[in-house]
Amino acid sequence: MAETKDKEILDEVIYSYTATSSSIEEENKLLKDTVGKLKEELDRFKMPPLMVCEVLNVFPKEAIIRIPNGNQFYVNISAECEKLKAGDMVLTDQKNLAIIRRVPVAKKFNIEKFVIVEKPKMSWSEVGGLSDQIREVQEVVELPLKKPELFKKVGISPPRGILLHGPPGTGKTSLAKAVAASTNSTFIEIVGSELVQKFIGEGAKMVAEIFELARSKAPSIVFIDELDALAAKRVEIGTSGEREVNRTFMQLLAEIDGFEPLDNVKIIGATNRKDILDPAIIRPGRLDRLIQIPLPNQEAIGDIFRIHCKNMSLDKDVKHEQLAKLMDGFSGAEIKAVCTEAGYFAIRKNKTKVTSKDLKGAIEKVKRIEKEESDDYMGMFG
């Protein structure tokens, strides 16, 4: 009896010993792995940093490079680094500046994820007032896209692009969309400030890829909103951020210069700050047709108001002309806001028709908001 009991205990001890030893072995292996990885990491940290340089000229075994401070050197190319070409970015040894390898190329963006690409459905009739501006856009953007042969016959080159400038909310984006729709073009919209802030270090590459996309989806309109964020004149280029914006801008100029005026890609820039634009962007051959988009006058206010009321169910008492007078100084965007607000007033009162009173209330509200905003703005400098 006692013997069986002893054996049982012994078995248990042996069992637990084997279990422990195998778990120790496992742990040992894990630790060895970790140590190996840490050693590898340490070796990488010990490696001297390589310098990023630009290749200017390539010979069979040597090259001329420019180091970040602007100095140029004639250096060796390591055997591993093949098929270099001028313009490549490379990594060089800090001491002898030999080219070790190319800067690994980041994966190509899926550019369509970052810019708006669409076929807009906006028609000219949805843009109120602005008849002179519409005619001009039709002449310089629509006509060359629709009838390039006309320009060839007469022997003139249409502008590669135009610049729409004027206060916010006056219809610049709408005009660009309308011309894309009327020419059945792909509409590619980029926003200058986003290009500068979101894609730090990649702005120039983005610009190049946007134009590649535009060419592949031609006919296309590349619409650059807030162009001033990219193309403001700079007094001096000091910080690296400014250099980066400048590189993006240079790439934009290169792209604009890079295609023929009769290619079916057109560029439309928009800005509220034409005064701060670098003159390089509006030089002949670039966005050299400047079209001013002003705030609407009385007649235009009436037109825009009618456009935005078109699909609303209005009470009989609504007199467009009379209401238009109350909106003096409003932008198109504000007129649209009046219609939306008035609609909300009606909904809140459980009605399906919008009355003159709703519209008047909405006009007052939009005026108030505008005043508060301009007070805030003045306060910033106050």
Ligand SMILES: Nc1ncnc2c1ncn2[C@@H]1O[C@H](COP(=O)(O)OP(=O)(O)OP(=O)(O)O)[C@@H](O)[C@H]1O
């Ligand atoms: N002339 C106009 N005719 C009809 N609607 C207009 C007009 N101007 C502005 N709107 C309306 O106001 C809104 C803003 O217009 P849009 O985006 O074209 O202005 P924008 O000039 O591009 O403004 P921003 O400078 O702020 O970008 C749109 O929804 C548009 O319907």
Ligand SMILES: [Mg+2]
């Ligand atoms: Mg706009």
